[in-house]
Amino acid sequence: MNERYVDRLSRTDRDVILTLVPEGVTVLDLGCGDCSLLAELAAKRKIRGTGVDIRGEQLVDGLAHGFNVYQGDLDEGLMDFPDNSYDYVILNQTLQVVKKPLRVLTEMLRIGRFGIVGFPNFAQWRLRSGLFFGGRAPKSPALPFEWYDTPNIRVLSIRDFFDYCRRQSLRVTQERYLVAGRWVTRAPIIVTNLLAHIGLFVITRK
């Protein structure tokens, strides 16, 4: 049940990403898995893309789609990719699973002009109340894992993300929030930080 809900979430965030990526740009997808997002972007937005993932097995499908793939660990950085070599670098549902998120974000905007970052909001009210009332590591439809088997080792909120961008002099050019099953474009942060399951942002250097 939870998994199906998450599947549906991830399908819809792909649709949102499609609307955030302009036609014909170059895209580097970090944590690309089987390159299915790139394939969709190539089909609908005519992008040219490269996929990076730590699991080489998965990258084979990307090769067959004609994408270039690179097996690598985001935590080790992406030194092999030159500065400003892509228009967009996507980090969707991956920020919360890396050991060195700051390094990954820095690398993203070194390599790409724009970054697209999507992550689950750990300050969503169900998680807050789960912790407050339940007294246990909280779960939600977007985060259905137990504390011991969660891949999500970085716990951040939408507010945390904005704080980070401000400190790093990054500009958030687009924002999308999944609130009660619908994607909304803009709302006061006090609302989004409480209600959004997922935040999706386009960021760039100032």
Place this chain on the structure above:
Amino acid sequence: MDRNSVGIVTPQKFTFGSVEDPMVLESGRSLGPVEIVYETYGQPDADRANAILICHALSGNHHAAGYHDPHDPQTGWWDTMIGPGKAFDTRRYWVICANIIGGCKGSTGPASIDAATGKPYGLNFPIVTVGDMVEAQKRLVDHLGIARLYSIAGGSMGGFQVLEWALRYPQMVRSAICIASAARLSAQAIAFNSVGRSAITRDPDWKQGAYDGKGPEHGLATARMVGHITYLSEMLLDSKFGRRLQSASRLSYNFTTEFAIESYLNHKGSAFTHRFDANSYLYITKAMDYFDISRSYGPLKEAFAQVTARCLFVSYSSDWLFPTSQTKEMVRALLGNGKPVSFIEIDSPYGHDAFLVEVEKLSRIITGFLSGVPQEVAP
């Protein structure tokens, strides 16, 4: 015979050059006439645009797939990769593999007869480089009427040839697959080659390369034993042999072959002497030692600026002879030039030999890559 085999194949020969009009080698010396023995699998399409050239490694040869006769117990060296429905699918691609010059399986090498003297070349054979090997393959590819190779693939020294092709004839290479290889032979690998050559040249039967018949079998076997160790990983040796004794259960307290690993290496060494020529071993390892893209084409990043092929690099996690770091160095140089390049490291315990033995993962990768070649590629 398995139904995915290319079946019975017959090697073919192609000769170019002559004593009067020889091939000029990188060293400045010349060689002619030059004979190339090769095999093809599958059929060319109407434009001969589906040709894939397979480049063999140090001890390989042109017999990459199928059988030479129905009773042949041994298939070609990459039979698991080449055939109908396999990675190099002979229903789609026209696959070609040629013996390198300097080799001992039919292409002109130190054991060939020197047309000028009527005697085997021996040490009069000129030093050949990987570039020279590729130059000879280029003549063959021209002869076969191929304007552009759909792909070119090779592991280890085969990977050297792939790189040389991509740099020397970029317009002729549509895609390139470089497996368990490097932009230059490392000092460590040169060191092992050097030990192998010493074993041969210090064998009294070598006779300055002018042996007749038997040749320096002990030296060649020792060279192969050393080489073989470098192709395997410590983990594999440990799991396959460990400290197991070959036959006895007690220590013999003498110098006979005692441990299973010793017996295995002895076997590999002596088997090699039946199928390989000692002088060829000297020449080919020398060609490997000389291989250095930066020496020939400048710093890697500048050198790779001229590559136009869509490239795939594969390395193996336990390969310490051609470690992943050396593959990544090339990937970085290509990415730095904005070239279309893919890189996958296969997790394997088989060491450098993995590209010959661990074919399942490699097959999937190559099948995917080859089918993606015609697609629009990334920056």
